[in-house]
Amino acid sequence: MPMSDFFYTDDLLSDDEIMFRNIVRDFVDDEVIPIIESHFQNATYPSHLTKKLANLGVFGIKFPEHYGGSGAGYVMYGLAMQELERGDSAIRSFASVQSSLVMYPIWRYGSESQKDKYLKKLAEAEFIGCFGLTEPDFGSNPAGMITTATKTSQGFLLNGAKMWITNGTVADVAVVWAKLDGEIHGFIVDKGTPGFTAPEMKGKHSLRASVTSELIFQDCEIPAENILNISGLKGPLSCLTQARYGIAWGAVGAALAVYQSSVDYAKSRIQFDKPIGAFQLVQEKLVYMLTEISKAQLVNIRLGRLMEEGKATPQHVSFAKRNNVEMALNCARLAREIHGANGILGEYPIMRHAANLESVKTYEGTHDIHTLILGHYITGLPAYQ
Amino acid sequence: MNLLVCVSRVPDTATKIFVGPDGKTIDSKGVKYILNPYDEFALEEAIRLKEKNGGEVTALTVSADDATDILRNALAMGADSAIFIKAPAEPDSYQVAHNIANSVKDKNFDLIFFGRQSVDFDSFQIPSMVAELLNIPSVSVVSKLEVNGSKVIAERDIEGGKETVELSTPCAISAQKGLNEPRYPKLPDIMKAKKKPIEEVAFFQVDAAVEVISIALPVNKRVGKILGDSDSDINEIVRSLHEDAKVI
Numbered sequence: 258m259p260m261s262d263f264f265y266t267d268d269l270l271s272d273d274e275i276m277f278r279n280i281v282r283d284f285v286d287d288e289v290i291p292i293i294e295s296h297f298q299n300a301t302y303p304s305h306l307t308k309k310l311a312n313l314g315v316f317g318i319k320f321p322e323h324y325g326g327s328g329a330g331y332v333m334y335g336l337a338m339q340e341l342e343r344g345d346s347a348i349r350s351f352a353s354v355q356s357s358l359v360m361y362p363i364w365r366y367g368s369e370s371q372k373d374k375y376l377k378k379l380a381e382a383e384f385i386g387c388f389g390l391t392e393p394d395f396g397s398n399p400a401g402m403i404t405t406a407t408k409t410s411q412g413f414l415l416n417g418a419k420m421w422i423t424n425g426t427v428a429d430v431a432v433v434w435a436k437l438d439g440e441i442h443g444f445i446v447d448k449g450t451p452g453f454t455a456p457e458m459k460g461k462h463s464l465r466a467s468v469t470s471e472l473i474f475q476d477c478e479i480p481a482e483n484i485l486n487i488s489g490l491k492g493p494l495s496c497l498t499q500a501r502y503g504i505a506w507g508a509v510g511a512a513l514a515v516y517q518s519s520v521d522y523a524k525s526r527i528q529f530d531k532p533i534g535a536f537q538l539v540q541e542k543l544v545y546m547l548t549e550i551s552k553a554q555l556v557n558i559r560l561g562r563l564m565e566e567g568k569a570t571p572q573h574v575s576f577a578k579r580n581n582v583e584m585a586l587n588c589a590r591l592a593r594e595i596h597g598a599n600g601i602l603g604e605y606p607i608m609r610h611a612a613n614l615e616s617v618k619t620y621e622g623t624h625d626i627h628t629l630i631l632g633h634y635i636t637g638l639p640a641y642q
Numbered sequence: 643m644n645l646l647v648c649v650s651r652v653p654d655t656a657t658k659i660f661v662g663p664d665g666k667t668i669d670s671k672g673v674k675y676i677l678n679p680y681d682e683f684a685l686e687e688a689i690r691l692k693e694k695n696g697g698e699v700t701a702l703t704v705s706a707d708d709a710t711d712i713l714r715n716a717l718a719m720g721a722d723s724a725i726f727i728k729a730p731a732e733p734d735s736y737q738v739a740h741n742i743a744n745s746v747k748d749k750n751f752d753l754i755f756f757g758r759q760s761v762d763f764d765s766f767q768i769p770s771m772v773a774e775l776l777n778i779p780s781v782s783v784v785s786k787l788e789v790n791g792s793k794v795i796a797e798r799d800i801e802g803g804k805e806t807v808e809l810s811t812p813c814a815i816s817a818q819k820g821l822n823e824p825r826y827p828k829l830p831d832i833m834k835a836k837k838k839p840i841e842e843v844a845f846f847q848v849d850a851a852v853e854v855i856s857i858a859l860p861v862n863k864r865v866g867k868i869l870g871d872s873d874s875d876i877n878e879i880v881r882s883l884h885e886d887a888k889v890i
């Protein structure tokens with residue numbers, strides 16, 4: 258079934274972008290959608306897909322060829338995130354973390370030897386990465402973090418705990434943010450470093466096909482060369498801007514999945530001798546979805562081109578993440594209603610997307626935090642504290 | 643090894659097809675075109691042979707529309723270069739075969755691959771015609787292939803079983819589903835495909851052997867209704883004669 262593209266946004270894409278989007282789309286149809294529901298039910302990540310995604314080039318999209326990437330642009334990256342999340346937010350989350358939260362800081366703030374050591378292997382998924390910013394007591398306010406790094410003769414000693422860390426348990430390399438002399442710095446921590454453990458967090462009702470973990474550092478000593486060359490909150494925030502951008506696209510993918518299913522269902526489900534799509538109340542829900550998805554698609558393509566031209570601001574990204582994730586969640590809830598009882602069943606993708614999007618609305622800056630970022634932009638008056 | 647893969651640009655099988663205003667062509671508006679699915683097996687087989695034995699893979703298409711998109715697709719999968727022959731109007735199988743044969747006759751291809759059929763017009767003719775025009779052996783609907791030097795052993799699907807045949811290069815092979823598992827092109831290769839050459843070759847004029855007089859969509863069968871003699875069924879018959887058929 259062709260994807261909805263009401264405003265012909267495909268005309269704004271290059272041939273390469275369309276080709277790669279279609280390849281990832283086919284991959285998701287063939288390899289993700291048939292298996293993802295059972296992984297969601299069993300709370301397992303489909304790890305057999307990781308290498309295949311790497312082979313498609315999904316992790317290295319924006320990075321230079323020299324580091325195992327493709328040197329493509331932001332729209333290419335966005336389209337891939339959209340298609341992955343049309344399958345499941347867990348797959349897109351994996352790619353966001355690997356690419357925007359682990360490869361990006363190493364590429365942007367890493368030394369040449371760090372880049373040589375990690376980037377190619379991350380692009381090829383020889384290494385899996387994770388990004389440790391959030392702590393049990395510091396989520397929206399990461400500046401308050403209490404994880405510390407102290408200088409030793411050999412390097413740095415890390416102490417503290419991170420929470421809600423995607424891929425923590427399965428990661429070979431963690432980018433960890435900690436305070437050194439009161440200021441935030443980024444550190445690369447290899448799996449197996451003494452004093453570092455990453456137990457998995459269980460019992461999630463959302464993103465069940467994604468691994469979420471704690472990172473615990475107890476006198477964990479890392480070599481001096483593992484520090485990234487950036488200090489202050491702008492380090493992690495610059496990474497989040499990259500990942501949030503991809504989430505704005507991913508949300509459209511999830512919305513497309515529930516919309517498509519809703520259109521099919523509304524046309525085939527008969528009640529009162531008619532397809533339910535013939536009732537005005539159902540039509541109104543479908544119209545909402547089409548309208549909001551189309552607007553979000555236009556925002557994404559414009560934002561992507563601005564990113565490529567270096568003109569986008571973090572506020573543009575906040576706008577897109579905030580708008581698109583909320584619209585996707587609204588679509589999922591409306592789709593749930595249209596599907597009636599079937600809407601809660603694993604046979605349809607609806608409840609899975611609805612549940613996933615609850616996390617997506619919270620992580621990478623909650624919806625409300627993005628509201629404050631835009632409120633600050635409009636008024637010049639910060640309302641965070 | 644010098645390998646040629648002939649590919650075609652066809653409407654996506656999921657696309658809803660409408661007949662154009664002339665009643666002879668399909669309306670291409672809003673139709674998504676793709677690389678013919680059977681050609682993916684042909685391409686994959688050629689690329690694997692190249693990876694094993696060295697050599698080059700050339701992709702070729704004859705099309706009235708701009709078909710560079712599917713050639714780029716073939717280049718992204720791993721073909722080294724492409725040939726595009728633009729036809730002035732929708733060519734028939736005979737014209738396509740002549741154009742392929744004419745443009746490759748001096749190029750010494752060891753194997754010429756095709757998909758077993760194009761899923762648009764399903765003529766099943768081109769592989770055999772090209773082989774005939776080039777005077778080389780051909781084997782169609784191949785589901786397993788072994789190439790050892792100039793010796794080629796092909797297994798083909800036949801009604802209820804398999805047939806194994808031997809032939810020698812140069813030869814033509816048409817690929818069946820199951821011959822291999824075609825790869826997904828990788829992004830780095832998509833980016834590199836932009837730099838690979840697509841040679842444009844002028845159309846070789848030859849008259850069409852067949853002319854399409856009309857094409858039509860299958861007519862939806864009328865849906866019959868079976869009703870009994872209960873009171874409610876009788877009410878339903880009256881209602882439908884009155885409201886649906888409007889005869890009473």
Ligand SMILES: Cc1cc2nc3c(=O)[nH]c(=O)nc-3n(C[C@H](O)[C@H](O)[C@H](O)COP(=O)(O)OP(=O)(O)OC[C@H]3O[C@@H](n4cnc5c(N)ncnc54)[C@H](O)[C@@H]3O)c2cc1C
Pocket residue numbers: 354388389390391395396397398420421422423424463464469616619620621622623624625626629640641642
């Ligand atoms: C599945 C999942 C995966 C994650 N993966 C990662 C990861 O890989 N790496 C990582 O570092 N983090 C990760 N996170 C953590 C995520 O980024 C945080 O959950 C998020 O930043 C919010 O923090 P919190 O949960 O502590 O909520 P809190 O900050 O406690 O917020 C609770 C509520 O209060 C509101 N609030 C807070 N401050 C204000 C304010 N000033 N004004 C108005 N309202 C406010 C929030 O909007 C929210 O509604 C993940 C989370 C989830 C659920």
